[in-house]
Amino acid sequence: MSALFQDRRAVLLLGLLAILALAPLAAGDYLLSILITVLLQAYLGMSWNVMMGFAGQFSLGHALYVGLGAYAGGALFVHYGTPPWIGAIAGMAVSAAVGAVIGTLGFRFKVMGVYFALLTIAFAEFTRVLFDHWGWVGASSGLFLPPAPNNSPDNLWLLRGSTTMFYYVILGMTAAAFWFSRALLMRRIGYYWQAIREDQDAADALGIDVFRNKMIAVLISAAMTSLGGVFLAFFNNNLYPESIFSMHRSIELMLGTIIGGIGTLFGPILGAVVLTALGELLTELGAHIGIDGVKQIAYGICLMLILVLKPGGLWPWLRKLLRLEGDGR
Amino acid sequence: MLDVRDLDLFYGDAQALDGVSLQVAEGEVVAIIGANGAGKTSLIRAIAGMKKPARGTITFDGHDITGRVSSIICDLGVAQVAEGRQIFPSMSVAENLEMGAVLPRARTKRKETLERCYEMFPKLKVRSDQAAGTLSGGEQQMLAIGRCLMGQPRLMMFDEPSLGLAPAVVGEMFKIIKELHAQGMTVILVEQNVSASLKLADRGYVLENGRVVLSGTGAGLLNDDGVRQAYLGL
Numbered sequence: 001m002s003a004l005f006q007d008r009r010a011v012l013l014l015g016l017l018a019i020l021a022l023a024p025l026a027a028g029d030y031l032l033s034i035l036i037t038v039l040l041q042a043y044l045g046m047s048w049n050v051m052m053g054f055a056g057q058f059s060l061g062h063a064l065y066v067g068l069g070a071y072a073g074g075a076l077f078v079h080y081g082t083p084p085w086i087g088a089i090a091g092m093a094v095s096a097a098v099g100a101v102i103g104t105l106g107f108r109f110k111v112m113g114v115y116f117a118l119l120t121i122a123f124a125e126f127t128r129v130l131f132d133h134w135g136w137v138g139a140s141s142g143l144f145l146p147p148a149p150n151n152s153p154d155n156l157w158l159l160r161g162s163t164t165m166f167y168y169v170i171l172g173m174t175a176a177a178f179w180f181s182r183a184l185l186m187r188r189i190g191y192y193w194q195a196i197r198e199d200q201d202a203a204d205a206l207g208i209d210v211f212r213n214k215m216i217a218v219l220i221s222a223a224m225t226s227l228g229g230v231f232l233a234f235f236n237n238n239l240y241p242e243s244i245f246s247m248h249r250s251i252e253l254m255l256g257t258i259i260g261g262i263g264t265l266f267g268p269i270l271g272a273v274v275l276t277a278l279g280e281l282l283t284e285l286g287a288h289i290g291i292d293g294v295k296q297i298a299y300g301i302c303l304m305l306i307l308v309l310k311p312g313g314l315w316p317w318l319r320k321l322l323r324l325e326g327d328g329r
Numbered sequence: 330m331l332d333v334r335d336l337d338l339f340y341g342d343a344q345a346l347d348g349v350s351l352q353v354a355e356g357e358v359v360a361i362i363g364a365n366g367a368g369k370t371s372l373i374r375a376i377a378g379m380k381k382p383a384r385g386t387i388t389f390d391g392h393d394i395t396g397r398v399s400s401i402i403c404d405l406g407v408a409q410v411a412e413g414r415q416i417f418p419s420m421s422v423a424e425n426l427e428m429g430a431v432l433p434r435a436r437t438k439r440k441e442t443l444e445r446c447y448e449m450f451p452k453l454k455v456r457s458d459q460a461a462g463t464l465s466g467g468e469q470q471m472l473a474i475g476r477c478l479m480g481q482p483r484l485m486m487f488d489e490p491s492l493g494l495a496p497a498v499v500g501e502m503f504k505i506i507k508e509l510h511a512q513g514m515t516v517i518l519v520e521q522n523v524s525a526s527l528k529l530a531d532r533g534y535v536l537e538n539g540r541v542v543l544s545g546t547g548a549g550l551l552n553d554d555g556v557r558q559a560y561l562g563l
Contacts, residue, residue, distance in 0.1 A: 188431075195417050195428050202415035204379055206480065207403030207432045 009324050020171055024164045032163045036235065038276045039170040040228060045257035045268030046177045047224035052254065053263035054181075054190065055217035056197030057106075058113065061120030062225055063249035064127055065095040069226025070233035070244055074145055075137045077158075077234075084159045088230040092223035098123065099222030103215045121247065128245035143239040159234040166235050173231065174269075177224060182265055184220070193217060197263075225253075259306055261313025270315050278302055330355040330515055331376070331407075331484060336385035338371050338539075345371035346382065347539040353484070358506070358516040360526040360547060362560055363536035369519040370412060372536070373486050376517075377409050378402040389484070404432045408482035412489045414473045418462025422453050425461045425472055429479025438481060446475040449505075467498035474505060485509065486517040491525075503529055523560040527551045535560075 020039075024032060044066065051057050072091030076082035102123055106116045132140045147160070154161030159169070184190050192213045195203040204210050233239055243249070260271025278299065286295035310317045331353040338346035346368045353359045361369050374380040376387055378399035387395045394402050417425050426446060430439040447454035450471045456464060461472055470490060477485060487506065491499040503525055510516055510529075520526035527533050530547035535556060543553065550556050 191420075191424065191428060192431070194420060198417040198419060199415045201379070202411060202417065203428075204399050205377060205403075205409055205411055205415070206428055206476070207400040208428075209398075209400055 008322070012322075012324070017175060024167055029163045032167050034276060034280065036163070036167055036170050038272045039167075039174045040231065040235075041253075041256050041272035041276065042269045043170065043174045043177050043231075044225060044228045044253045045260070045272060046174070046181055047221055047228060048254050049257050049262065049268055050181065050184065050224065051217050051221035053257065053267070054184065054197070055193040055214055056200075057214055057217060058117045059120040059218075059221070059250075060117040060247075060254075061122070061124035061250050062221075062253050063245050063247070064098065064120070064124035065222045065225035066229035066232065066249060066253070067124075067127065067131070067241070067244040068095045068098065069229025070239055071131065071137050071143065071229075072226070073230035074143050074233040074239050078143060078145060079136075083157050084230050084234050085157070088227050091226045091230055095222040095226035096219045098127075099218040100215065103218040107211050107214050121250070124245055124247070124250060128241050131241035131245065138239070140241060145234060145237040145239075147237055159231075166231075170231060170235075173227065178265065178269070180224075185265070189213060189216065255303070257313075259303065259314060261315035264313065264315045266319070267313050267315040270318065271313070274306075274314060330357075330390060331517075332386075332388040333372075333376065334386050334388075336372070336375060336387070337383045338368075338375050338380060339383050340371075345539055346375065349385070349536070349539065349541055351534050351541065351544070353515060353517060355483075355515055356510075356513055357532065358510050358518060358530045358547075360530035360533040360550075361517065361519045361536060362523050362526065362533060362550075362556075364559075367536040368539040369536055370488055371539075373409055373488050373517070373519060376402075376486065377407060400432065403480055403482075404434055406481065406483035407486070408477045408480045408484070409486040409488060410470075410473050410477045410490060412492060414466075414469045416461045416464075416469050416472050416476070419460055421458050422461055422464070422472060423457040426453070426476055426479050429476035430481075432480065435479060435481045439479060442479050442481060446478055449478075449508075450475055466494055467501065470494060470498070470502065471505075482514075484515045484517065486519070488519045489521060490518075491520060491522050499525075523556070524551065527556075 023035060027035065044062070048059065048062050051059050069088065069091035072094055073084045073087035076087040076090060077084060102120060105111065106119055111119055131137055137143050148155065152160070154165040156165065156169070192203065192208050195206070195208060196210055196213060200210055229244070256271030256275050257268045258271065259274055260269065261267030282295045282298045285298070306314065333349060333351045336346050336349040337344065349368065349372060351359070361372065363369050371380065375382045378394065378397050378401070381396045385395070386393060389402070389405055389407055392405060394405065417428065420428070426443060427439065430436050430442065435442070452468055453472060453475055456468065461469065464472060490502050494502065499522065506516060506518065507529060518526050518530060527547045527550050533545065533547050533550045534541050535543040535550065543550065543555065545553070
């Protein structure tokens with residue numbers, strides 16, 4: 001365990017971080033905004049991974065927490081000028097509370113697997129409908145964050161500023177999420193989650209508090225995800241219930257982690273890189289060929305190929321290839 | 330030590346236990362025999378706190394543990410080696426054993442208990458860093474027993490420990506239970522292997538359709554005509 005990040009993994013990680021930290025020196029705004037997309041996807045994937053990958057609880061409605069965070073941060077800023085980091089606390093609290101309701105319903109009444117996933121979708125959907133009709137947050141016509149005046153300096157506290165600033169913020173968030181995930185796995189709770197994931201009955205029989213530990217996973221995952229939502233709101237400056245709470249977002253959010261390797265630490269990052277690179281590449285290709293829908297079809301085929309050839313995700317396979325020793329994480 | 334009285338337990342509408350009463354004294358090995366679906370596993374799950382009974386009481390060492398959560402019951406010293414072993418396949422052998430000692434009472438002594446486990450099962454020590462899923466069936470069963478011991482139990486319940494094991498390993502299994510008994514462990518043994526378990530047991534209960542239909546000493550049941558006909562094919 002203690003050897004988890006000794007040697008080559010640590011080198012790889014620090015190298016990656018150094019390259020990413022220096023990227024704005026070389027990259028233009030376009031490339032930076034792509035990198036932001038990658039990092040946000042990685043961040044959200046890690047957040048989902050805590051619940052699904054670590055604790056084995058399938059959520060198909062994580063857009064719910066993205067939306068709650070985004071709206072909490074955005075609406076408080078628009079109405080009261082509340083700084084996003086304060087708004088984020090509200091967003092994380094609300095998300096954790098809603099997660100607690102879903103978790104209680106699911107875990108107390110033994111709603112498991114697919115049925116639990118359906119429960120998470122239901123909550124995301126009716127929250128979307130609620131926001132669609134809630135005037136204070138702009139209802140279905142959307143909520144718009146006032147942009148910073150031109151040429152004003154970056155304001156990290158209010159999250160108003162350049163693409164470069166947003167890039168560093170999401171880089172910091174992703175690095176923190178990685179470190180946090182790793183810390184969780186190395187602690188006792190990481191083992192409890194693994195036990196619950198592999199055999200819930202056995203974990204219960206050994207005296208592990210299954211309900212409590214699953215609940216902690218939900219609360220952490222919901223709060224982390226909603227912080228990503230706050231970032232999204234301030235980066236995009238516009239929020240529509242239809243897009244932020246959409247099923248599409250929930251699926252997109254977990255896709256990177258599935259491709260990269262559920263339950264692994266590097267999986268969400270690798271998955272986000274691969275998916276975004278694939279998307280960009282196929283967009284180029286589609287533009288050359290000039291037939292509508294080619295991109296989507298090719299994208300789908302690529303995802304299927306990856307899942308058929310490497311069902312555990314790309315990272316476990318790559319890890320073996322690079323001879324990075326580890327305990328399977 | 331353990332006193333079960335008038336236990337009723339349901340799965341939906343299906344009644345799994347119907348007024349089951351049994352007693353286990355400290356240091357005893359008690360066998361529970363019966364056909365598939367007679368309620369043996371349900372009884373163990375009820376005692377372990379994994380399934381709430383509809384009626385009746387379970388008392389352990391003077392504590393009423395009826396319907397309490399499993400962590401409390403475990404902490405009092407009641408542990409089970411579940412059917413099908415239920416090890417954590419992707420954890421190492423050592424990690425699996427550690428998971429047996431999650432409760433505060435056991436955690437403080439886990440180093441010594443681990444040594445004792447390795448003494449009892451030297452094979453586990455050799456394979457301590459190996460993923461548990463790669464062990465043979467017999468080794469997995471040893472691991473499940475070791476993990477159970479890590480919780481410092483005073484009453485161990487075995488649910489079909491010989492299920493799916495090679496005949497040679499089954500013998501080893503019963504030897505281990507005998508050894509635990511000799512060390513003073515109280516044991517409830519649910520087994521398909523009726524003759525071996527009754528030979529080992531001080532006393533036994535026969536379950537049929539969720540009811541106790543017969544009870545007595547191990548030797549007495551072994552010589553009972555009904556038991557011989559129904560379970561030993563004699």
